[in-house]
Amino acid sequence: MSDTSKLRTPNSKLNLAERDKKVIWHPYTQMKNALPHIPIVRGEGVYVFDENGKKYIDAVSSWWVNIHGHAHPYIAQKVAEQLNVLEHVIFAGFTHEPAVLLAERLLPILPGKQDKVFYTDNGSTAVEVALKMCLQYWDNKGKPKTRILAFKNAYHGDTFGAMSVSGRSIFTDAFNSLLFDVDFIDLPNEDNISDLVAHISTLTNTACFIFEPLILGSGGMLMYEAKYLDELIVACRKAGILIIADEVMTGFGRTGTYFACEKLVNKPDIICLSKGLTGGTMPLGVTTCTDEIFEAFLSEDKLKTLYHGHSFTANPIACVASLASLDILLQEETLANIKRVETKHAVFLQEIKAHAKVKAVRQTGTIIAIEWETGNETSYLSNLRNLLYAYFLDKGIILRPLGNIIYILPPYVISNADLDYIYGAIKQALEEI
Numbered sequence: 001m002s003d004t005s006k007l008r009t010p011n012s013k014l015n016l017a018e019r020d021k022k023v024i025w026h027p028y029t030q031m032k033n034a035l036p037h038i039p040i041v042r043g044e045g046v047y048v049f050d051e052n053g054k055k056y057i058d059a060v061s062s063w064w065v066n067i068h069g070h071a072h073p074y075i076a077q078k079v080a081e082q083l084n085v086l087e088h089v090i091f092a093g094f095t096h097e098p099a100v101l102l103a104e105r106l107l108p109i110l111p112g113k114q115d116k117v118f119y120t121d122n123g124s125t126a127v128e129v130a131l132k133m134c135l136q137y138w139d140n141k142g143k144p145k146t147r148i149l150a151f152k153n154a155y156h157g158d159t160f161g162a163m164s165v166s167g168r169s170i171f172t173d174a175f176n177s178l179l180f181d182v183d184f185i186d187l188p189n190e191d192n193i194s195d196l197v198a199h200i201s202t203l204t205n206t207a208c209f210i211f212e213p214l215i216l217g218s219g220g221m222l223m224y225e226a227k228y229l230d231e232l233i234v235a236c237r238k239a240g241i242l243i244i245a246d247e248v249m250t251g252f253g254r255t256g257t258y259f260a261c262e263k264l265v266n267k268p269d270i271i272c273l274s275k276g277l278t279g280g281t282m283p284l285g286v287t288t289c290t291d292e293i294f295e296a297f298l299s300e301d302k303l304k305t306l307y308h309g310h311s312f313t314a315n316p317i318a319c320v321a322s323l324a325s326l327d328i329l330l331q332e333e334t335l336a337n338i339k340r341v342e343t344k345h346a347v348f349l350q351e352i353k354a355h356a357k358v359k360a361v362r363q364t365g366t367i368i369a370i371e372w373e374t375g376n377e378t379s380y381l382s383n384l385r386n387l388l389y390a391y392f393l394d395k396g397i398i399l400r401p402l403g404n405i406i407y408i409l410p411p412y413v414i415s416n417a418d419l420d421y422i423y424g425a426i427k428q429a430l431e432e433i
């Protein structure tokens with residue numbers, strides 16, 4: 001018991017990046033040739049600061065989660081207060097004010113009529129729950145359906161169910177043989193919409209259609225029009241297919257409206273939320289559904305229960321962070337900031353769209369994506385991402401290109417000056433790289 005020799009004490013001769021390298025395995029990182037990870041010591045607004053005091057603009061909202069800026073004092077205060085009251089309690093058999101209040105405030109602002117909230121702890125698990133709700137819905141109704149419809153380049157998370165309904169890519173390559181079979185369709189456009197609708201009308205064993213509304217994030221910020229998504233949803237409803245909107249990335253103002261599905265006439269049965277939910281402060285996931293779905297699980301028969309839950313389901317601190325983030329989101333000033341970013345992006349888009357190195361540029365709300373022209377040189381393409389990443393870091397901007405696609409996805413509080421600085425750096429990169 002008193003053997004302390006195994007306790008690892010930090011080696012004082014090493015700096016933090018060196019200590020990190022000895023003990024940490026980072027996400028989405030080939031550790032063999034990874035550059036040293038930059039130690040961040042503090043955040044404020046759109047900035048994070050490294051241990052040498054260098055300031056970085058967080059132009060990707062720390063993997064798309066941060067919407068109001070770092071270390072927001074209001075969120076911090078609410079979280080601190082809650083920590084002294086109740087940090088966590090089992091959510092089966094017990095409940096608490098922050099979870100109930102968050103559901104009460106969230107449901108009325110969601111697109112369509114959403115009636116119940118199921119809590120999880122991240123985006124992938126919010127998706128897992130949505131898929132289970134749909135598959136078991138049909139099973140509980142005595143009409144089992146086993147297939148799922150999704151988009152080819154979709155990204156819905158990294159757990160096995162979420163991976164299965166995501167497009168097959170280098171991310172899934174090692175697991176493809178174990179992923180369940182999914183019907184993948186192309187993104188809808190003017191040319192293919194009638195074929196897609198015809199295809200959907202032939203589906204008889206499909207439980208649900210899951211999609212990222214208006215923009216496929218990890219797939220390369222691929223955008224498509226609400227009116228075609230509406231047509232797909234109508235076709236699905238006719239074929240008895242439930243509708244899941246994965247708003248994990250698009251939720252909470254990212255696309256210009258509070259939720260991307262506000263732009264649809266036909267609303268989803270189920271909505272998945274995470275990322276911006278807590279303002280990017282801590283992990284929390286939510287899957288909401290209609291009473292129609294919920295009621296299919298009400299029964300004297302135990303087998304009709306949704307047997308799913310996570311240890312930290314509905315964590316009170318995360319719920320309080322979400323309530324604080326909602327307070328800020330619903331302020332007029334935040335909506336004005338969202339519109340301001342949207343307008344600035346649109347002007348920048350016009351400025352660069354004709355540049356010879358710009359293959360395509362597209363925008364949805366506060367997200368702008370620029371596709372670099374790489375010609376046929378695959379060697380150039382494979383180096384380009386790392387070149388661009390390092391180029392912007394050097395200039396104090398965190399941008400993480402998806403291959404040859406650079407995107408800006410900033411916290412809404414970003415200033416015009418910081419946006420102009422990022423635009424300027426991108427223009428300079430277009431000349432220099």
Ligand SMILES: *Cc1c(COP(=O)(O)O)cnc(C)c1O
Pocket residue numbers: 122123124125127155156157158212217218246247248249250274275
């Ligand atoms: C990030 C993301 C997820 C997964 O969320 P995690 O919290 O990273 O598990 C799911 N769906 C979409 C659309 C996402 O962008």
